[in-house]
Structure formats: structure tokens, C-alpha cells
Amino acid sequence: MTRKHILIAAAAIALVGSAASLWIRADEFTKKDLARWQNEFMSVVKKGRELWTSPKLGTKGVACAQCHPNAANTHPETYPKFQKQLGRVATLREMFNWCLMNPLEGKPLALDDPRMIAMEAYATYERRGVPLAPGKH
């Protein structure tokens, strides 16, 4: 082998090695991890359900669940999509805020507010299994 061949071989070994270690890293979780992650997720869904059914989010004593029981008519699977209320392509969270400000007459939540994430987790969990249809009306 020439010096050039040795260098190429070394580079190839390094490449395979790093690909293998990436592969291993991607698989590095146990059943215990999975159970813990699922519990964490379901505890956020539970928080979301509490907020969804709470009349305290807005100022009118009205809860999301009164018009959207079990997240009915929220269609998370269709977002992002054009929303005529906002006049542009919007996210599900922006529509949550639209309802917070309009029927509920409350203040909008920051898009990364933990309460917003919890309500998104709840609404999408209620619609689990529905095929994604972004943009659909």
C-alpha cells in the first residue's frame, strides 16, 4: 500500500466508525426510558386537558371545551393552513390564541408558553391516528 492508500483506508475506517457510533447513539434508550418519556408526555396531555376545560383561561367564564368538547372541530392535523380570521397561513397555536382573544376575551399566550404546549399536546392527542393533511379545509 502506498501512503495515499493508507490515508484513504484510514479515512474510510473513520467514516464507518462515526456512522456506527451515530447508529448506536440513535438506539441508545431502554424500555424504562420509553416508559418515562410516555409518562412525561401524558402528564403534559393531562395539564392540557385541565386548561382546555377551565373557564379561567379567558375573562368570560367560558372554556375551550364548551365549543370544542374533546378538541372537536379543532383539526390539528390540517395545520399549518390559511386561516381567514388571520388572513395568512397560520399554526395551530395561533388559532388557539385567536380563540383565546375572541370567544374567551383573554390575553394571548406566548407560542412557547408551557400552557400552549400542553393544550397542543392535548388537542393533537385527541386526534391521534388521523392522517396529516396540512393546508386542508
Ligand code: HEC
Ligand atoms: C364560543 C365558542 C368557542 C370557544 C369557547 C372556543 N372556540 Fe375555538 N373556534 C370557535 C369558532 C366559531 C371557530 C371558527 C371555526 C372556523 O373557522 O370554521 C373556532 C376555531 C378554532 C380552531 C381552528 C379550527 C380549525 O378547524 O382549523 C381552533 C384550533 C380552536 N378554535 C381552538 C380553541 C381553543 C384552544 C379554545 C380555548 C382557548 C377555543 N377554541 C375556544 C369557537 C369557539
